[in-house]
Amino acid sequence: MPAFEPLPFPGQGPAQTPSDAEPLIEVLAALARRQSEAFRGHNAVVGGSRVVHAVEEVSWIGGATMPAPACHVGVHGGDPTRLRPTRAEVTCRRCRARRQARRAGGGSAPRVVDPAQLSLDLD
Ligand SMILES: [Zn+2]
Numbered sequence: 138m139p140a141f142e143p144l145p146f147p148g149q150g151p152a153q154t155p156s157d158a159e160p161l162i163e164v165l166a167a168l169a170r171r172q173s174e175a176f177r178g179h180n181a182v183v184g185g186s187r188v189v190h191a192v193e194e195v196s197w198i199g200g201a202t203m204p205a206p207a208c209h210v211g212v213h214g215g216d217p218t219r220l221r222p223t224r225a226e227v228t229c230r231r232c233r234a235r236r237q238a239r240r241a242g243g244g245s246a247p248r249v250v251d252p253a254q255l256s257l258d259l260d
Contacts, residue, residue: 162199169201172217176204179222183212189225191232208232 173194181192183206190206197203203217208231212219227233 165198166201168217169197169203172204172220173202176220176222179224180227181206181220182223182225183210183221184219188229189223189227190229191227191236192220192222206232207235 176192179192180189181204182189190208190210192204193207194202195205195209197217204220205212205217206220206229208229210229210231227236
């Protein structure tokens with residue numbers, strides 16, 4: 138019985154064997170480094186949104202860090218490439234609140250409370 142051989146993707150040469158293929162973790166680390174470089178000194182927008190977020194590095198796969206909105210708003214489908222750098226001023230209220238809290242010396246951001254939210258009676 139012949140040994141299993143993976144087929145190459147269309148338009149590519151012979152399939153790589155595991156010994157010469159770049160480990161996935163190295164590919165992801167390179168993506169993280171490229172994204173971090175692209176966002177250095179920049180703010181960000183997510184996809185086609187006009188809301189501008191502050192950016193901070195967050196833990197990612199394999200010990201790498203990846204730029205993300207400081208307010209931790211979701212990036213559609215978890216795809217970090219949907220985040221685009223911009224030099225525009227931050228317009229996101231949560232990101233602005235976090236920034237103000239840090240400037241005021243607070244260790245953590247204040248909670249953004251919706252005035253319409255009801256409090257729970259936990260006593
Ligand atoms: Zn934000």
